[in-house]
Amino acid sequence: MAFAEEHLIPLVDEGLGNSAYLADLGDGRALAVDASLDLRALREAAAKRGLTVAYAADTHLHADFLTGALQLAHDDGATVLASAAGHRTFDHTPLSDGDEVDLGGLTLRALATPGHTDEHLSYLLLDDRRELGVFTGGSLIVGSAARTDLLGPDRAEELARAQYRSLHRLAILPDATAVWPTHGAGSFCSAPPGAQRTTTIGAQKQTNPLLAARDEDTFARRLLAGLGSYPAYFDRLAQVNRRGPALLPVARGLAPLDAAAVRGLLAQGGQLVDVRPVEQFAAGHVPGAVSIPLREAFATWLGWLLPPEIPLVFVFGPGQDAMEVVRQAAKIGYDRLAGQLAGGMDAWRAGGGGVRALELVTPDRIGGRPVLDVRQQAEYAAGHIPGAFHAELGTLRRQSRAAPKGAVVMCGHGERAITAASLLVRTGADDLAVLVGGPDDWARATGRVLQEGQ
Numbered sequence: 378m379a380f381a382e383e384h385l386i387p388l389v390d391e392g393l394g395n396s397a398y399l400a401d402l403g404d405g406r407a408l409a410v411d412a413s414l415d416l417r418a419l420r421e422a423a424a425k426r427g428l429t430v431a432y433a434a435d436t437h438l439h440a441d442f443l444t445g446a447l448q449l450a451h452d453d454g455a456t457v458l459a460s461a462a463g464h465r466t467f468d469h470t471p472l473s474d475g476d477e478v479d480l481g482g483l484t485l486r487a488l489a490t491p492g493h494t495d496e497h498l499s500y501l502l503l504d505d506r507r508e509l510g511v512f513t514g515g516s517l518i519v520g521s522a523a524r525t526d527l528l529g530p531d532r533a534e535e536l537a538r539a540q541y542r543s544l545h546r547l548a549i550l551p552d553a554t555a556v557w558p559t560h561g562a563g564s565f566c567s568a569p570p571g572a573q574r575t576t577t578i579g580a581q582k583q584t585n586p587l588l589a590a591r592d593e594d595t596f597a598r599r600l601l602a603g604l605g606s607y608p609a610y611f612d613r614l615a616q617v618n619r620r621g622p623a624l625l626p627v628a629r630g631l632a633p634l635d636a637a638a639v640r641g642l643l644a645q646g647g648q649l650v651d652v653r654p655v656e657q658f659a660a661g662h663v664p665g666a667v668s669i670p671l672r673e674a675f676a677t678w679l680g681w682l683l684p685p686e687i688p689l690v691f692v693f694g695p696g697q698d699a700m701e702v703v704r705q706a707a708k709i710g711y712d713r714l715a716g717q718l719a720g721g722m723d724a725w726r727a728g729g730g731g732v733r734a735l736e737l738v739t740p741d742r743i744g745g746r747p748v749l750d751v752r753q754q755a756e757y758a759a760g761h762i763p764g765a766f767h768a769e770l771g772t773l774r775r776q777s778r779a780a781p782k783g784a785v786v787m788c789g790h791g792e793r794a795i796t797a798a799s800l801l802v803r804t805g806a807d808d809l810a811v812l813v814g815g816p817d818d819w820a821r822a823t824g825r826v827l828q829e830g831q
Contacts, residue, residue, distance in 0.1 A: 490547065
């Protein structure tokens with residue numbers, strides 16, 4: 378089979394901003410690259426084409442999700458391919474720079490491309506000697522390169538310089554070579570905004586500002602200057618992936634718990650997580666609950682804001698899927714899921730439980746109240762309500778005492794703002810409100826101009 382574009386299936390995780398890839402090898406077998414432990418999309422794509430995953434390749438020790446390679450080895454008999462320099466402690470085929478794997482008509486060549494991590498590999502897919510494309514993981518990505526500070530700020534510049542050399546190594550590939558990165562828009566591994574997730578070597582040579590840097594020093598300064606914060610759970614997943622994550626048990630839902638059982642778990646140090654939409658949480662929630670609305674980015678904020686070792690109990694609204702929470706939690710290593718409040722808030726009220734509400738305001742009703750903006754630094758700098766106090770949601774607990782009293786809390790739409798408000802209420806803040814909408818909505822409603830910069 379001549380490999381064509383339709384034989385490569387990108388599988389985008391919009392919540393984490395990443396892409397996995399499934400390559401149809403033409404004989405009922407497939408290659409999976411950078412698959413996460415949430416294998417739903419990959420399974421669906423493979424089943425549609427009648428494919429069994431024969432190879433599961435990881436470009437690096439992922440910090441933002443647990444690898445699905447071991448699960449594919451267990452379920453499909455896949456051979457796991459990974460960097461020898463990663464010193465993984467489970468069965469795999471260790472690869473070093475220049476090593477090749479015969480895929481049966483196609484060849485996969487390992488290219489050492491350190492920078493994002495020490496042991497990072499890219500994988501060049503070859504048809505005979507013709508370069509079809511390269512899986513670049515967190516090396517060359519669309520319009521940028523992935524962050525180099527995940528091994529600590531003391532190594533960020535050293536790895537940025539390694540990233541420079543890696544990108545220039547990839548840039549000597551033919552211009553027509555496809556580039557298939559793992560990290561894309563929405564990834565906290567440092568991808569710029571934009572809808573494009575794949576590219577070519579030639580396109581990146583023309584448009585990637587890092588490849589345009591005149592020398593290594595300029596490259597390093599430019600890359601390091603663009604680094605923002607990243608979720609707290611990133612600091613532990615690479616080591617879990619080195620050991621190999623546990624295989625997933627047979628899928629099961631969350632145990633139903635009555636109000637008394639929930640109170641008992643909370644008294645023992647458990648945490649209540651309310652995943653209902655903004656309006657439902659604001660209308661009435663269990664005092665002390667943390668709001669993390671269930672959406673594509675749920676796993677990111679769960680892993681950023683709550684420690685993995687405490688038992689979690691969840692509150693759902695009508696029609697919400699408990700298994701979505703289970704799967705998103707699993708891919709970032711959260712498995713202490715104690716259950717869900719049976720009957721939801723109606724049952725809590727019926728059982729005599731207290732309820733707290735939060736005020737929601739529209740952009741035209743802010744008035745003279747102080748504003749707390751909890752978006753990321755780059756979002757805030759791109760345009761914010763003049764005079765707004767800024768504290769990223771991920772760092773809010775450290776800055777809660779400095780937050781203005783009686784503030785209207787805002788983000789881009791309302792989901793992060795309701796999470797922030799729920800955290801502040803737990804510290805004793807009162808008279809808070811949450812903005813329904815974002816800065817652009819405020820500008821349209823008031824006719825005023827957003828302020829740019831810090």
